[in-house]
Amino acid sequence: MSAHGKPIPMTARSGAPLHGVAEVPGDKSISHRSLILGAMAVGETRITGLLEGQDVLDTARAMRAFGAEVTDHGGGAWSVHGVGVGGFGEPDDVIDCGNSGTGVRLIMGAMATTPITATFTGDASLNGRPMGRVTDPLALFGTAAYGRRGGRLPMTLVGAADPVAVRYATPVPSAQVKSAILLAGLNVRGDTVVIEREATRDHTERMLAGFGAKIEVEETHEGHVITLTGQPELQPQEIAVPRDPSSAAFPVCAALIVEGSDVLVPGIGLNPTRAGLFTTLREMGADLTYENERTEGGEPVADLRARFSPDMKGIAVPPERAASMIDEYPILSVVACFAEGVTDMQGVKELRVKESDRIDAMAQGLRACGAIVDEGEDWWRVTGMGPGGLPGGATCASRLDHRIAMSFLIAGMAAQAAVTVDDAGPITTSFPIFEPLMGALGADLRRD
Template structure:
């Protein structure tokens, strides 16, 4: 599938983007090992989250739905998972693979985690290392990539792990393995990352400590079923936060968006650039902060992005690069080497696309420098990355000519119906099947 976009447009109205991908993944995993039936509303029916559903079904968990965002997970308890009949296919979902690696490390049976061509190029040594320190037997290919083979029946012991990089996936993997470990498992992170795992474990009645930045739990407890209301995903909302900010005359209200403070870097950075963003009706739903976000067009100015905001906006940088391209002056990003090991090398992929549109940029080892101004048209290659595709779609609002975006099928991994919602809000987008 490809997107074709005419230049210009105004973003207006109100919308609710799909449910949070991170929370959707975790709701299925924790619901599966809880006791009782966990009911979920607002579940993201994208391909990544559905890969997690399929994996837990293959592990013997009865799951009803998803049906219009509603899911019922009939938990089997901490030790009720069963050996799968074959390899578990994670598709394109790095979250599924890294978190399930932790969950499966504590089982009595062997398992194998695999995925598509893109996922099988992503680094998994970052989770294999701490799991092996805990006593797990897990191995990947020679260069530390999938497929991962997990040998069951190993006694795990708690460790203290200093994360070498700010990664919520690695942190969550270690904590999930810690549920099966003897003693205390703790993690220290170099910078705050999304804390959905810790919040949700507490929601399932499991005690998780957090003292002076050390997150810890004791193994061998119980998770009790609960109800989960998944807020709209701020990573999906980010495309429209940028879209309404850059398109003159825009006025948009995004409903029921998760505004967990470990995820609001995109809002903080856009505000530093001059964006007009207001949080309304702030509330807490199921332990997660939620708000309606009102955004209106405002002139943006380039900035040096504060390093402390980088982990809080790591998935939103492709959209922020478009904001930088439309801003006056220069935007500098450093300390974001993690972007190179996402679904694509997002620094390289975005830099290539920006160059095609005539936006001056300089690639750094750990970031990028973007000189804002005008955008032209052209043909964009997404590197099969959903966030690259959606980011260049919103660039059309300020482009001087048509933009074609190739290989857009991966958009369904996180944002099914993106083109229809965008069209309804004012983007001049058409989706064509190749």
């Protein structure tokens, strides 16, 4: 079953070159954070370009449940009238976060140091994902969590009545964990400190500073150290959400592997903590250029032009780059099938606990399509077959995972035979216009 209804099988076939402009939706990470911090500010925050995928809509509903006034003005324009730090009210019902690990973990952090109780649930995929990586550090503030075996949803959180400041070194590179701790630290007297051995996406830090919080970031012998001073009065903001680099990855990668293609993807956020895929593709020899580079809302932005690239070579992707492209490894593995040589991806165990076990999901599906894939607990390796070399012809399981579904459909656009996904329904969680957007570029996508 899809996350929100009956399965939607979909098939992609090779066909004409892809041409045109791909205006992908707003950044999902920034959209979540805009709603949550807007709800924690005093006054009205206005947002343009908000991603209106299911994940973000679930976060908007959650903010309403905690007492914020959230209004959809149409066309990606939203407003949030916040209740202030520590102003969340107790929800009347269970908070359903659908498929969104980012949404549930950030919301848990935002409520963790307010003395209220809330119960969280999600779809089958989300309810199978571990929450201990967030609830364990939140317990240091004084928050209590009661969930299913293994720290899984449904789960009830009891916010700390008298929270204490926390100093926490993250055991795994995770922007979700870091952000949950920082959001919890907003309602705590004193300084909350998060230490990362590897820097992760920094949208939360940038946005907290924009809302008026006192936050400092420094590199020390301990690693990447973020210090947040608690109990600020957050000021409402005007936020223009840049377009999502994780969504841009799909039309970009499709253009690189479909013969004769030339696609422009405008206005993409190129925050260095998110742009690892594009760096990797260029190192592989992709014809991928940045045009009209600029800064919008404190975030670096550019237009990306991607052209068919028949001379790409496999590379060893540096493991320290994983945090900046963790969501893009599935589509990178597809591109690797059409390169020459071996693409080696190390230090990626985080992929095992995403919406699905993404290493296993992609390895199984690509093998069914005729690819050569090796894997271990925190690595995988794809042996390329050159332009047009992937046989295809398989039906692949999306496993309720939007990125897995889109990756296999992109593979089908350049494979020798059509590729089908058993359920394309989850794509709406992050990229609701994927099907018409790719169709307008010339892709042959059909619902079965």
